[in-house]
Amino acid sequence: MTDRETVTAAQLFDEIGAGYEAAFGRPPVVDAAVRELLAALPEHARVLDIGSGTGRPAAAGLTAAGHRVTGLDVSAEMVRIAREQVPGAQFHQVDVRSFTSPEASWDAVCAFFPFLQMPRRDTESVLAAIARWLVPGGRFSLITVPHDLEDALVEFLGRSLRLTSFAPDDLIARVRDAGFEVLATRSEVFAPDQPGAEPEEHLLISARKPVADLRRG
Numbered sequence: 001m002t003d004r005e006t007v008t009a010a011q012l013f014d015e016i017g018a019g020y021e022a023a024f025g026r027p028p029v030v031d032a033a034v035r036e037l038l039a040a041l042p043e044h045a046r047v048l049d050i051g052s053g054t055g056r057p058a059a060a061g062l063t064a065a066g067h068r069v070t071g072l073d074v075s076a077e078m079v080r081i082a083r084e085q086v087p088g089a090q091f092h093q094v095d096v097r098s099f100t101s102p103e104a105s106w107d108a109v110c111a112f113f114p115f116l117q118m119p120r121r122d123t124e125s126v127l128a129a130i131a132r133w134l135v136p137g138g139r140f141s142l143i144t145v146p147h148d149l150e151d152a153l154v155e156f157l158g159r160s161l162r163l164t165s166f167a168p169d170d171l172i173a174r175v176r177d178a179g180f181e182v183l184a185t186r187s188e189v190f191a192p193d194q195p196g197a198e199p200e201e202h203l204l205i206s207a208r209k210p211v212a213d214l215r216r217g
């Protein structure tokens, strides 16, 4: 195995395309996160979906409930599929690390699995940016595969890739360090229905930007 055999997130998800939804369409924690947001959000909320994938189920469910969803994804193919499947939302092909947004411009941000192929310091920078982009009291819903791994070679749907993540407590601490109040966490093992896909642990962190920023004293 050589580095040349590993792929970037854009290459990986351009190749997997609709196959991702076939294998990973409805993990229970994703459904739980969407339900939580639907219960918490005001009408017509502005929702940013980072790593929006095929647009299902997150962007689709939130758009169907009347929220104004913008999805970001680094994969052109995922953006193409999402635009087709969820015409009521907007999708942009962009790496979240290059995305900019005014302060306090979103009522909620979801990030379901976009942090697995970036260095830890980039995840920390994006967490800090999300805290700026949210309105006070805005919701942040993060799902990941929580492992203490850094640039580790793994197999995913028959492909080799370099994966970076965090142990659960470490990631929860970094979400708090970015300025969020953690409301709840939920962890579950999910077995994708696809050859070459191994069962994996999913961690949902449900958080909120405090109404008053206590760090400013």
Ligand SMILES: C[S@@+](CC[C@H](N)C(=O)[O-])C[C@H]1O[C@@H](n2cnc3c(N)ncnc32)[C@H](O)[C@@H]1O
Residues within 6 Å of the ligand: 009, 010, 013, 030, 050, 051, 052, 053, 054, 056, 057, 072, 073, 074, 075, 078, 094, 095, 096, 097, 111, 112, 113, 114, 115, 117, 118
């Ligand atoms: C595992 S998929 C999950 C898709 C969707 N959130 C879901 O839960 O079904 C991760 C998605 O994040 C996107 N992604 C990975 N790194 C990204 C980055 N740096 N910026 C934007 N999107 C990214 C991938 O292209 C992929 O579509």
